[in-house]
Amino acid sequence: xxxxxxxxxxxxxxxxxxxxxxxxxxxxxxxxxxxxxxxxxxxxxxxxxxxxxxxxxxxxxxxxxxxxxxxxxxxxxxxxxxxxxxxxxxxxxxxxxxxxxxxxxxxxxxxxxxxxxxxxxxxxx
Numbered sequence: 001x002x003x004x005x006x007x008x009x010x011x012x013x014x015x016x017x018x019x020x021x022x023x024x025x026x027x028x029x030x031x032x033x034x035x036x037x038x039x040x041x042x043x044x045x046x047x048x049x050x051x052x053x054x055x056x057x058x059x060x061x062x063x064x065x066x067x068x069x070x071x072x073x074x075x076x077x078x079x080x081x082x083x084x085x086x087x088x089x090x091x092x093x094x095x096x097x098x099x100x101x102x103x104x105x106x107x108x109x110x111x112x113x114x115x116x117x118x119x120x121x122x123x124x125x
Contacts, residue, residue: 007054018043
């Protein structure tokens with residue numbers, strides 16, 4: 001592979017090729033003719049033929065990771081706090097209220113049925 005910064009590690013190659021593939025999917029113009037290849041194969045071929053800058057790919061990959069780390073935190077924190085809030089609300093509500101919200105009703109007389117003592121004595125035999 002010939003470029004200003006050759007890729008010697010296959011794991012780095014996979015990262016760079018996936019970054020280039022995402023760029024192509026996002027609308028970047030391919031530097032080679034497709035020849036029916038899909039974006040990942042085209043990206044590998046571009047890296048192999050050094051028609052894209054490895055340094056530029058590394059930089060955009062790093063920027064993508066930084067944006068994801070910095071950009072996702074507030075949204076994830078908001079989602080996490082909403083989830084915790086819902087979980088706490090659910091545990092604080094009596095189960096009857098939760099069931100009533102779903103259209104079920106539980107009357108106290110439906111929960112237990114009084115059985116005469118004579119009937120219980122008869123079952124033991």
